[in-house]
Amino acid sequence: MKRQAIGILGLNHNTAPLEIREKLYIKEESIPDLLQKIRDKGIAESVIISTCNRTEIYFSGEDREEMMKKVRLVLSEVFTAPDEWFTRYMYSFSDEDAFRHLFLVASGLDSMVIGEPEILGQVKDAYRLAASAKSTGFFLNKTFHKTFNVAKRIRTETRIGYNPLSISSMAVELAKRIFGTLEEKKILVIGAGEMCEVALKYFQKEGLSDILITNRTYQKAHKLADEIVGEARPFEKLFELLTEVDVVLASTGSEEPLIGPEMLQKVMKKRRNRPVFFIDIAVPRDVDPAVNDMDNVYLYDIDDLKELSQKHLSNRVKESEKAQVIIDDEAARFSDWLGKVEVNPLIGHIMNRAEEIRTREMKRALGKLGSTDEETVNNIDAMTRAIMNKLVHPYLALLKENGDPALFDALKRLFQFEENDEEDMDSGDEGL
Numbered sequence: 001m002k003r004q005a006i007g008i009l010g011l012n013h014n015t016a017p018l019e020i021r022e023k024l025y026i027k028e029e030s031i032p033d034l035l036q037k038i039r040d041k042g043i044a045e046s047v048i049i050s051t052c053n054r055t056e057i058y059f060s061g062e063d064r065e066e067m068m069k070k071v072r073l074v075l076s077e078v079f080t081a082p083d084e085w086f087t088r089y090m091y092s093f094s095d096e097d098a099f100r101h102l103f104l105v106a107s108g109l110d111s112m113v114i115g116e117p118e119i120l121g122q123v124k125d126a127y128r129l130a131a132s133a134k135s136t137g138f139f140l141n142k143t144f145h146k147t148f149n150v151a152k153r154i155r156t157e158t159r160i161g162y163n164p165l166s167i168s169s170m171a172v173e174l175a176k177r178i179f180g181t182l183e184e185k186k187i188l189v190i191g192a193g194e195m196c197e198v199a200l201k202y203f204q205k206e207g208l209s210d211i212l213i214t215n216r217t218y219q220k221a222h223k224l225a226d227e228i229v230g231e232a233r234p235f236e237k238l239f240e241l242l243t244e245v246d247v248v249l250a251s252t253g254s255e256e257p258l259i260g261p262e263m264l265q266k267v268m269k270k271r272r273n274r275p276v277f278f279i280d281i282a283v284p285r286d287v288d289p290a291v292n293d294m295d296n297v298y299l300y301d302i303d304d305l306k307e308l309s310q311k312h313l314s315n316r317v318k319e320s321e322k323a324q325v326i327i328d329d330e331a332a333r334f335s336d337w338l339g340k341v342e343v344n345p346l347i348g349h350i351m352n353r354a355e356e357i358r359t360r361e362m363k364r365a366l367g368k369l370g371s372t373d374e375e376t377v378n379n380i381d382a383m384t385r386a387i388m389n390k391l392v393h394p395y396l397a398l399l400k401e402n403g404d405p406a407l408f409d410a411l412k413r414l415f416q417f418e419e420n421d422e423e424d425m426d427s428g429d430e431g432l
Contacts, residue, residue, distance in 0.1 A: 004139055004338075004348070008098045009071050009090060010049075010056030013112050016089035018303045022284035024079055026050035026252065029127065034078060035135040039071040045140045047130040049105070051122050052167065052195075053112050053284035058102065058137040064094050067101035070263045099143050100331040102325045108160065109323055112302075113170055113309045115160040118194070120151050138352045139338075143389040145385075157326065159244035160319040164301055168198035170250075170305045172206070172305055174246050177308070178277055178298075188212045188245040189230065190238070195251040195281055197228065197272065204229040213214070215252070242267045249279045250286035260288040264297060273334045281305075345398055350392060350415050 011024065023351060026034060031048050038046045038059065045060040057075075061067045075081050093101050101153045102108040106123045130136050136144070155161050179185055187203065189196050192215040203211055211230035214237070217223040224234040233241055238258070242248065252258065259278070268276075275296040280287040285301060292299045364383050372380075398407060 004060060004062060005067070006058070006060045006139060006143060006338075007064050007067055007071075007077075007092065007094045007100045008056055008058050009068060009100060010054060011085075011090045012056070012110065013306070014055035014110075015091060015305065016085075016284065018301055019286070020085065020089050021055065022132055023051070023284050024055045024075070024081065024085075025052075026055060028062055028125075031129055032133045033124075034074070035130060035133045037074050037078065038071060039135060041068050041074060044135075045137045046135050047127055047144065049123060049126040051119070054105070054110075055319050056105070057082075058098070058140060058143075060137070060143075065302065068092060096331055096335040099147070099334060100327060102143065102147050103150045103327045103331060107154045107323055107327065109154075109320055109327070110150075112306060113165045113167060114320060115162075116166045116199070118166055120148075123151075124148065129342045130215045138348050138355065142338075142351075142357065143334075146330070146334050150327065153330070154326055158322045160320045160323050162319075165309070166198055167281055167302065167305060168195050169202050170308050171249055171281050172199055174279055174305060174308055174369075175249070176206070176278070178247070182206055182208055183212075185247060186210050186212070186245040186247065187247045188214065190214055190248065190250040190286060191252040191282070192217070192224050193253065194250060194261060196249070197224060198223060199249055199251075199281075200228040200230060202404045203332065211408075214238060214241060214246065226321070239263065243270045245278065247277045249281070251280075251282045252286050254282070254286055255284055255297075257284075257288040258286045259291065261290050261294060264291050264294060268294065268296065317322060332355055338408075346412060347396055348416070350395055350411070352401075354388050354392045355417050358384050381410040 013021070016024075025046060027050075031050070034048060036102065038057070043059050045063050049056045049058070057071050059067050059071060072086055075086075076083075091360045101110070102123075106120050108119050109118065113117055123144075127136070131141070141420065154232055175185075175187070180291065182203075185208075187208065189200060189203075189211060192213065193385045196213075199209070200213070209229060212233050213221045213225050213230045214233045216235050218232065221235075224230065227234040238319045242259070242264070248259075250258070264428050268385055273296050275298065278291070278299045279296070280299065280301045283302065287299055287301075289299065289301070289354055291297050362380060366377065369376075395411060399411065
């Protein structure tokens with residue numbers, strides 16, 4: 001039996017500049033198709049995490065090197081990525097190094113802003129998307145659920161998340177640095193997603209009310225204005241809005257820049273060359289970097305926030321060290337657990353069978369319940385998972401502690417297990 005491997009291929013803000021990251025950014029609606037392409041290459045389990053600061057593909061199977069080649073091939077085909085990108089900007093990890101890296105990511109320790117809280121939600125969303133696309137199985141399911149437990153432990157046992165910072169909060173702080181004070185400044189927020197929502201809350205804390213919000217879907221802008229702060233304006237009025245404001249904070253899902261030199265030349269003429277500051281935290285970027293060459297136009301992108309984030313790093317180094325100790329401990333324990341699971345393929349089969357039954361019955365129950373809120377779904381998921389683990393645990397304990405062949409035969413029949421390679425099966429019995 002070949003050992004099951006867990007691997008990762010990715011890049012982030014530490015290894016690749018923004019102009020490369022935005023080319024390899026994967027929109028949420030495109031992820032299921034990419035997961036399918038990976039599955040078509042023979043890799044049954046994969047999860048894709050793609051944010052403004054990273055794109056990472058996690059995968060599990062029997063041949064790590066072969067899987068890595070296949071994932072590279074998919075990225076090359078989809079993004080026409082040259083070989084240089086893989087050697088210069090990307091990293092790869094396997095097994096304990098891979099899930100240790102995932103623990104760091106989910107805990108906010110690998111973020112541009114150390115300890116930022118949003119990344120854990122983004123990792124959970126990425127996992128849920130892969131699970132709904134049927135791209136996860138026993139090994140990645142266990143890996144990601146372990147990751148969420150580790151992140152929770154770090155938040156509980158350290159102060160890494162105390163006074164939480166984020167890309168959006170850094171953007172607001174940058175605006176304050178530019179002007180000293182934001183009082184009497186007029187601000188335009190382009191976008192209505194999570195990043196803009198968080199930024200608006202920080203603007204609100206600053207006591208600002210002269211904030212305009214625009215979005216391609218006007219209703220979303222109006223909703224944010226009503227719920228947080230600001231005045232919604234139609235996206236079709238973007239040109240006029242740019243002539244009015246002092247600061248523009250942009251974060252949309254557009255694949256092409258919304259604002260370029262040609263538009264700004266006309267805007268600046270109408271502004272009579274009054275300076276305008278852009279803070280573009282979108283990936284891909286909303287403001288064409290060429291506008292930086294224009295007089296009285298000042299553009300800051302997400303990578304410009306790195307220097308600002310370092311200011312807060314010293315306060316978190318001690319807590320980061322505590323978190324690192326937890327991660328090393330959890331990674332070693334999880335590696336040991338996986339090793340025990342892999343001693344015999346029957347153990348993995350039992351867990352897969354139990355998970356299949358749990359998932360099927362949970363979906364059936366939710367269907368009968370009709371419309372349910374996210375908290376209810378999460379509670380049902382946690383409850384059924386706990387029941388499954390308690391029911392399965394005695395069988396796993398027997399397999400790990402008892403080498404009786406009769407026991408193995410009985411459990412194989414009970415869980416409808418068919419092993420093609422009996423030599424692997426027999427060799428796996430030893431030492432359990």
